[in-house]
Amino acid sequence: MGIRQTGDLWWKNAVFYCLDVETYQDGDGDGIGDFKGLLRRLDHLEGLGVTCLWLMPFYPSPDRDDGYDIADYYGVDPRLGTLGDFVDVMRAARERGMRVIADLVVNHTSVAHPWFQASRSDPESPYRDWYVWRDEVPKDGPDGIVFPDKEDSNWQWDEKAKQYYLHRFYKSQPDLDIANPKVREEICRIVGFWLELGLSGFRVDAVPFLIETAGIDKPGDFAPHGWLRDLRAFINRRRGEAILMGEVNLMPEDVRRFFGDEDGDELHMCLNFNLNQAMALSLARGDTGPLLHSLQTQPSIAPEDQWANFIRNHDEWSLDKLTEAEREEAFKAFGPKDSMQLFGRGLRRRLPTMLDGDQDRIRTAYALAFALPGSPVLFYGEEIGMAENLDIPGRMSVRSPMQWLPGPSGGFSTAPPDKLHRPIVGGRKWGPSAVNVADQLRDPGSLLTWMSGLLRVRRATPELGFGKVSVLPVESGAVVALAHDWEDRTLLTFHNLGEAPVTVEAKPPGAADWEGLITVLGEGEAKLAKDGTVTVELGRYGHRWLNAARPGDVFRR
Numbered sequence: 001m002g003i004r005q006t007g008d009l010w011w012k013n014a015v016f017y018c019l020d021v022e023t024y025q026d027g028d029g030d031g032i033g034d035f036k037g038l039l040r041r042l043d044h045l046e047g048l049g050v051t052c053l054w055l056m057p058f059y060p061s062p063d064r065d066d067g068y069d070i071a072d073y074y075g076v077d078p079r080l081g082t083l084g085d086f087v088d089v090m091r092a093a094r095e096r097g098m099r100v101i102a103d104l105v106v107n108h109t110s111v112a113h114p115w116f117q118a119s120r121s122d123p124e125s126p127y128r129d130w131y132v133w134r135d136e137v138p139k140d141g142p143d144g145i146v147f148p149d150k151e152d153s154n155w156q157w158d159e160k161a162k163q164y165y166l167h168r169f170y171k172s173q174p175d176l177d178i179a180n181p182k183v184r185e186e187i188c189r190i191v192g193f194w195l196e197l198g199l200s201g202f203r204v205d206a207v208p209f210l211i212e213t214a215g216i217d218k219p220g221d222f223a224p225h226g227w228l229r230d231l232r233a234f235i236n237r238r239r240g241e242a243i244l245m246g247e248v249n250l251m252p253e254d255v256r257r258f259f260g261d262e263d264g265d266e267l268h269m270c271l272n273f274n275l276n277q278a279m280a281l282s283l284a285r286g287d288t289g290p291l292l293h294s295l296q297t298q299p300s301i302a303p304e305d306q307w308a309n310f311i312r313n314h315d316e317w318s319l320d321k322l323t324e325a326e327r328e329e330a331f332k333a334f335g336p337k338d339s340m341q342l343f344g345r346g347l348r349r350r351l352p353t354m355l356d357g358d359q360d361r362i363r364t365a366y367a368l369a370f371a372l373p374g375s376p377v378l379f380y381g382e383e384i385g386m387a388e389n390l391d392i393p394g395r396m397s398v399r400s401p402m403q404w405l406p407g408p409s410g411g412f413s414t415a416p417p418d419k420l421h422r423p424i425v426g427g428r429k430w431g432p433s434a435v436n437v438a439d440q441l442r443d444p445g446s447l448l449t450w451m452s453g454l455l456r457v458r459r460a461t462p463e464l465g466f467g468k469v470s471v472l473p474v475e476s477g478a479v480v481a482l483a484h485d486w487e488d489r490t491l492l493t494f495h496n497l498g499e500a501p502v503t504v505e506a507k508p509p510g511a512a513d514w515e516g517l518i519t520v521l522g523e524g525e526a527k528l529a530k531d532g533t534v535t536v537e538l539g540r541y542g543h544r545w546l547n548a549a550r551p552g553d554v555f556r557r
């Protein structure tokens with residue numbers, strides 16, 4: 001980098017916040033969240049310190065997979081508002097210094113999409129070859145079923161077409177034929193459309209499925225990764241700052257491929273499922289082993305690319321990369337009942353319930369997630385420690401309405417609780433009377449207050465987004481000790497995954513030349529000895545972030 005480009009590479013130091021317009025804030029009292037409601041809640045997001053919103057699908061949809069089944073790529077679902085309302089939100093977000101990205105779901109459409117309707121109804125239709133049709137279920141089709149609760153095949157017989165169509169997800173989501181240049185042309189048009197309306201990029205849904213050609217009769221000369229490179233080049237021609245954040249839940253080396261070759265010219269970001277799953281196991285065991293192993297074996301990425309780290313997302317907490325025994329351990333710790341698990345591979349709970357509401361543990365888990373190299377992604381409600389609602393089936397358990405105020409509908413809507421799009425979390429411990437934004441905003445000791453502090457510190461700590469991380473050896477197997485170096489700054493982070501308070505000693509390289517340590521997060525004693533030994537006292541599930549004070553450093557905090 002010739003000139004300082006840190007500001008240009010905004011995604012390297014961003015804090016993302018994923019929300020579903022449908023469950024965030026109802027602005028018109030019909031029980032369904034909408035853009036008018038979201039507009040009123042942007043101040044909350046600004047106050048929290050979010051720098052980029054990730055909007056889950058808001059496009060017209062029959063809603064058979066919570067909007068991940070799209071019937072029109074160029075509009076807003078009428079239940080959520082209008083394009084005008086969307087643009088109001090974009091403008092108001094920009095005014096508050098927040099960027100917005102949105103889900104790009106183009107592996108498949110909804111069966112209700114006019115393209116599919118035309119495709120299935122008429123072999124001569126120009127849309128016939130936009131989908132993957134086969135006379136028989138082919139032997140070279142893709143392996144594995146994504147939603148084994150509802151599907152037992154990736155192929156569905158269609159009476160109208162008298163052929164089978166490919167669907168990697170639900171049968172109501174037929175796969176587009178990515179090898180068809182017209183489909184790819186259309187994807188560019190869709191992406192270009194939303195970039196014109198101000199989006200700063202996309203969270204790209206199901207990327208490995210999107211570019212795979214298994215099952216496609218004649219893939220021709222379609223080059224999957226060449227196309228991802230073209231897509232990145234295209235969005236950056238249209239809008240220099242736009243990014244692609246990919247959902248790529250594969251083994252580490254396979255994920256690396258999706259960033260592109262050494263130059264990193266495909267996806268700008270990948271959601272870090274491997275580190276996320278290792279973290280689950282480490283939290284469950286109170287042992288740093290799995291997390292540090294994952295961190296140390298993580299492939300390196302190009303300087304302009306970035307990992308997106310998260311604890312929970314809108315799907316189940318997938319633990320599919322763990323061994324069966326490890327997964328069982330995590331299930332035992334965090335979701336022992338069958339009703340808390342999903343597909344035998346994940347947990348359908350949010351973090352606070354899994355940690356029994358233990359504030360020390362919850363905070364240290366988030367501090368840790370924010371201290372991992374990359375940019376953090378929050379899922380709505382995490383800032384107040386919201387629970388899941390296990391009465392909502394499947395993965396939707398964590399997509400209950402946001403809790404703004406005490407009261408039966410939680411300030412999400414003026415509609416009564418039984419009229420809400422999805423049932424709100426109930427009960428005295430986790431319902432809106434106990435867990436809501438308004439109360440926590442006034443309480444200096446609340447999770448929300450603490451979380452805003454975490455976001456403020458994270459934003460002021462580019463060492464984490466841009467720096468080089470190294471593991472500091474310490475004696476305790478419960479303490480993750482990391483050094484983050486960037487330019488002339490060093491941040492040390494300590495996270496105690498165990499219940500027992502512990503004092504650790506670390507020897508960061510070069511620390512003998514430092515003048516002292518400045519605590520930027522967490523509480524307790526931290527000492528720097530003349531020989532460069534750092535001694536940190538950590539409480540039960542405690543954490544500490546420390547800045548090295550170097551002689552003559554005027555920017556020290």
Ligand code: GLC
Binds near residue numbers: 105169205247314315
């Ligand atoms: C992704 C989304 C999930 C959705 C699926 C199909 O995995 O995260 O919520 O159901 O894609 O679009």
